[in-house]
Amino acid sequence: MTEQIKHLSAEAVMAPFVGRDHLTNRELFGQLALQLDLPESVLDSRAPVGKSGKECNLFERKVRWHQQTLKHLGVLERVDRGTWRLSGEAQKELTPAPKRSVLLAFSTDLGCALWASAEDVFSGLGEEITLAFTSPPYPLAKQRAYGNVDQTAYIDWLLPIMEPVVKSLRPGGSIVLNVGNDIFMPGSPARSLYVERLTLALHDSLGLHLMERFVWHNPTKPPGPVQWASIKRVHHNTAYEHVLWFTNDPELVLADNRRCLQEHTEKHRRFVGSGGVKRYTRNTGGAYTLREGSFGAHTEGAIARNVLTIPHRCPDQQPARDFASANGLQAHPALMPVRLAEHFVRFLSEAGDLIVDPFGGWATTGRGAELNGRRWLVTERCREYLMAAAQRFRDAPGFYSPMECSNA
Template sequence: MNQPRSRPRRKVSQDQIVLPLLDCIENDGGKAHTHDLYDAIALKCGVPEVEQQETTLLAGRNVNVYQRSVRWAQQRARLMGLINSSGRGEWELTGKGRDALRQAAPGIVITIFTTSKGVALFGEAKEAVAHIDDGSLRLILTSPPYPLLREKQYGNKPVEEYLDWLMRIAELWPQKLAGDGSVVLNLGDVFQSGAPMLSTYQERLIIRLEDDLGWKLCSRYAWHNPSKMPAPAEWVTVRRVRVKPSLEQIYWLAPNGEPYADNSQVLVPYSESMRSRIAAGGEKGAVRPSGHELSAGAFDVDNGGAIPPNLIVAANTESNSHYMKACREQDLPVHPARFPGAVPEHFIKLCTMEGDTVYDPFSGSFKTGAEAERLGRNWIGSELMLDYVLGGANRFPDAVLTRQVIGDFRRAADLFA
């Protein structure tokens, strides 16, 4: 008997897909087929395989939620005059669509906005890092886009090519970091196509960073997102051969040697039992079954909190923040892959001091920069898509856009009138 399929919450709206849709068509020479665009847009938006497989029941039949959003985005782009159908599921950019697509050109890096503590750059990650002073960063914290596991004709990066691409960018980072600087990478899990098996691209990347670049792994973290959907539905809710994946991997790395860190800056509240133990003067003295001996008076000092584990619990449920409302009011796309604040907050507090500089090469919605500024750090962010940079300015009350960009933005807004 068929099991009922789950009804997932839609993660990426059609409005958020329009800009990546145009970008992916442009990358394929100005024309692309719908079936090829599914994977290309997922890569561009950072949509993991688990979310690409979610389905829902509509009009008595199961429909893929993500693919339906892509098709709706195509129709919206067509009505806006940005693309035309050339028949048999193929779409072609119009002149208006090319004007609306504002992706950084190779070799060009432009400052789009500044704040009292930060600067937002419009440019490719490999190009933008060249504009950062050597030794000026204490922390590079980012979530690179996901690799593509299905080989397609349009040329998006399969796993091996993805690893080569990311290695070419990462090899530039150590020179920009202080000698005691850190790199923190959020690398989400990706299921293999058509099978309930995970890619091992994260492990392969970490090994290459150590073997080829000499980096050292300080710690593995897991980010537990309680709001994750039970997906892929095929393996979790239909065949029931996998459990709900709610963890994402985070790797703390040292490119130049022993990094600065201070875990007293990330303490968490004591448990009730620990507070009682401190109030009673600590341990009475005992030998545990494991053989570990606790001396009398151990744990009698209140250090202001407990040392946290390498597990970050943070739900990614943002739905009506100031950033999102402001982007909608300005007809800007909301970036579909956003950090919850607790993730960058932990590493910024652990690996930097006030006044240090944090860099996010794939800034997206500029959440890392916003957390760095809130915590008294300086920040630099770079992003490939101009509209995402403009939207990211909404996270900063004192953001100042360059005069030229404001004029370009107003002219571009006429395209969508």
């Protein structure tokens, strides 16, 4: 058996069905042979198999074995003899990862994205994590296609998922959570206190320490909350979300703000170029004293503030969005800019460290890690999101995706 056939995966067998009404076995064999670059001799050869010694084509046998596995998982269904298609649920809904199953969606030299539930991966990871940067599904009252719980069940749902991630955290490692702001008490303009309860639960139950409450200011955030700002007129439009930074050991925390310095403004560069402070100044309240020449030394950049102004759309997302549209895939509705992920990747890790995201989505955390020389691992339950997210990594060294559509 050739190496290509030996490593043929269920994901590769499933991919040609995406966007197709059905495929015959002959069509499927042909597409997979082209994808694997198999010579005709392999397609025509037969070899004895099993105790009976019955001669079979090993390639076709391997494909049929994966077909039966995917049928058992509810992903493929038989139309008639020798003809298959994606199951009805797989065609019209997002396809969740089979329980207790971990499948490769795509990988690069630095990391990989897994089609799996986070619980099935991180409970047996066996490697230290430096940073988990993630945006869990928000506790919205109206459930999204990818699935979410409401605020009453949110903490009991999230903590068991995060617990194995926290257990794998190296001393001084960090957990950073982007959580929604526009969550309200049912039928009321009063905001939910779920963020405060979550913060306390992460400390009390998982032993995490709150290091900072960052504000992600999104100047392109759509107007809202519509009910309370546009209709009832009792709120302003919201322009920010919470980004909570935790660590398991504040004394050993692996953070360095020199890795994420901001570019100096032109005004500041002129100020430094002129020699800094011109005369001795003492604040009347005694809070600080400025001496002649203060702030006159050149520095590599400005220390970032804890309010990060970053638009939610970025060009890096476009290949994934275009791919989803062209192939009839549901696009993930949440858009996180890669600049936000990159900021925390640089701030809270060094090159070669492992960065993870248990709620992969567009794989933005992985992308931020990839662009900055960090190893990465993301998990995502919905196959369609991963197929689109893979397009963001096509230029990365070692890119491989057994899940890709045959026409990608």
